[in-house]
Amino acid sequence: MTITTALKKNLHGHSPLRRACLAALVLASTCQIANAQAITIKVVDVGGAYNLLQGAIESYRDKHPEVTFNLAKALAPELPAMLRTAQLAGKPDADLVLGGGDILASGIEQSLWVPLLPAHAAKFPSAMDNYFKESRKMQELASSQGLAVVYALGGPLLEYNPDKVSQIPTTPSELLVWCRAHPGKFSYARPANSGPGRAFIMGLPYLLGDKDPKDPVDGWANTWAYLKDLDKCIDAYSSTTGALMKDLGAGGKHMTVTTTGWDIHPRAMGVVPKHFKVAAFKGMTWINDAQYMMVPKGLPPERMNVVLDLMAHLLTREQQAKAYDKGYFYPGPAIKNVPFSLAPPESQKVIKEFGRVEYTLWGLNQPHAQPLSAQAMVKAFKIWDEQVAKRP
Structure with a gap:
C-alpha cells in the first residue's frame, strides 16, 4: 500500500x-x-549525432513520460570551457553530450567526463563485445570516458562539382596543383570542429609517407609542410562542415574534402546537388569515425540514473537500426548484428538513392586506421590552429 x-x-x-x-x-x-518522478535531461549535440539518435531518444521518452529532454547545440572548441565553468560552480549545465573525437579528446584532457567502464558495467553488460571489429577499436580510443553510439566508414575523400572540375586529383600533390590553379575554390573546415577536416589531416600522414602517422608533433613533418603550402591557395576556412557544404552547393567552392556521411546526407537534403561526385586518393587509408555519448561530471544521482538508462537504450539493436538515418553518419550503427534490412524504410530509400557502390569496394580494398588518441588529437588541433590557419 x-x-x-x-x-x-x-x-x-x-x-x-x-x-x-x-x-x-x-x-x-x-x-x-x-x-x-519528473526530471529534465539536457542533451548537448556537438557533432550532429542527434540527427541519427532523435528517433531513439523519442522512443525512450514515450516509455518514460516523466522524463523531458531539452536539446542544445554547441561547437566542440567552445563547449569544454562552458562545462568546466558550470562544474566549478557546482551547477552542471549538461547531462549528456553527443559528439565526435574532437569534444571527446578535449573533455578527456580537461577531466570533464565520468568514467563509464567498469564503474557502470552492470548497466552495459558485455559492452565491448557488442561492438564489431572497427567500432570496437573506436571505442578503445574513448578510454572508457565515452561510449561509441554511431560509427562511420570515414574518409578522407574529395567531393567536387563535376561541372567545374574536369581534372580530378588522385594524390595530395595533384590536389595542390589544382588548388593553385583555382585559388579560393578549394577549402576544408577547421579540423577541431569538423569530421571531414579531421579525417583529412589525419589521413595525409599515410599518403605522404610521414615518419609516424600517430604522432602529430614529431611524426608529421611532411603533413604540416603540405598543409602550409595548401593554405596559400585557400581563401578562408569554415568553422563548421555544414557551412562549407552550403558553400559547395551554392558554387562558392568547387571542391572540398568529405567523408561518406557528409557526402550522402547533404545531397539527400538538397544542400549539395545530387550529381556531385566523390573521388578517393590513390593508396588512401580510411580514417574511421565515431560519435560518442559522454556524461559530464557532477550530475545528481537521479539525473545520472536516467542518463545511464537512456544510453543503454540507445545501444540496443532496435534503436541502433535507426542510426542508418539519411546517411548522415554512414553506415551508422556502432554495434554488430544490425543489418541494413533492419533500417527504417525511409532510411533504406535514401541510402539506396544517394549512397555509392564505391564505398563498399573502397571499404574492402583499402586499409583502415583509427583517429589519433585524445591527447595527440588535441595537440594536432593546436598546431593546425597556430601554424596552418593563423593569418596575419
Missing part, C-alpha cells in the same frame, strides 16, 4: 478538522511523488 493510499483510507471516520488535515497531507504527498 502506498503512503497516499493509506492516507486516503484514514480520511473516513474522523472529524472535519481531522479530515482536512489528512487531506492536506495526501495532497502534499502526491505533489512530492510527482516532483520526484
Whole structure:
C-alpha cells in the first residue's frame, strides 16, 4: 500500500478538522511523488549525432513520460570551457553530450567526463563485445570516458562539382596543383570542429609517407609542410562542415574534402546537388569515425540514473537500426548484428538513392586506421590552429 493510499483510507471516520488535515497531507504527498518522478535531461549535440539518435531518444521518452529532454547545440572548441565553468560552480549545465573525437579528446584532457567502464558495467553488460571489429577499436580510443553510439566508414575523400572540375586529383600533390590553379575554390573546415577536416589531416600522414602517422608533433613533418603550402591557395576556412557544404552547393567552392556521411546526407537534403561526385586518393587509408555519448561530471544521482538508462537504450539493436538515418553518419550503427534490412524504410530509400557502390569496394580494398588518441588529437588541433590557419 502506498503512503497516499493509506492516507486516503484514514480520511473516513474522523472529524472535519481531522479530515482536512489528512487531506492536506495526501495532497502534499502526491505533489512530492510527482516532483520526484519528473526530471529534465539536457542533451548537448556537438557533432550532429542527434540527427541519427532523435528517433531513439523519442522512443525512450514515450516509455518514460516523466522524463523531458531539452536539446542544445554547441561547437566542440567552445563547449569544454562552458562545462568546466558550470562544474566549478557546482551547477552542471549538461547531462549528456553527443559528439565526435574532437569534444571527446578535449573533455578527456580537461577531466570533464565520468568514467563509464567498469564503474557502470552492470548497466552495459558485455559492452565491448557488442561492438564489431572497427567500432570496437573506436571505442578503445574513448578510454572508457565515452561510449561509441554511431560509427562511420570515414574518409578522407574529395567531393567536387563535376561541372567545374574536369581534372580530378588522385594524390595530395595533384590536389595542390589544382588548388593553385583555382585559388579560393578549394577549402576544408577547421579540423577541431569538423569530421571531414579531421579525417583529412589525419589521413595525409599515410599518403605522404610521414615518419609516424600517430604522432602529430614529431611524426608529421611532411603533413604540416603540405598543409602550409595548401593554405596559400585557400581563401578562408569554415568553422563548421555544414557551412562549407552550403558553400559547395551554392558554387562558392568547387571542391572540398568529405567523408561518406557528409557526402550522402547533404545531397539527400538538397544542400549539395545530387550529381556531385566523390573521388578517393590513390593508396588512401580510411580514417574511421565515431560519435560518442559522454556524461559530464557532477550530475545528481537521479539525473545520472536516467542518463545511464537512456544510453543503454540507445545501444540496443532496435534503436541502433535507426542510426542508418539519411546517411548522415554512414553506415551508422556502432554495434554488430544490425543489418541494413533492419533500417527504417525511409532510411533504406535514401541510402539506396544517394549512397555509392564505391564505398563498399573502397571499404574492402583499402586499409583502415583509427583517429589519433585524445591527447595527440588535441595537440594536432593546436598546431593546425597556430601554424596552418593563423593569418596575419
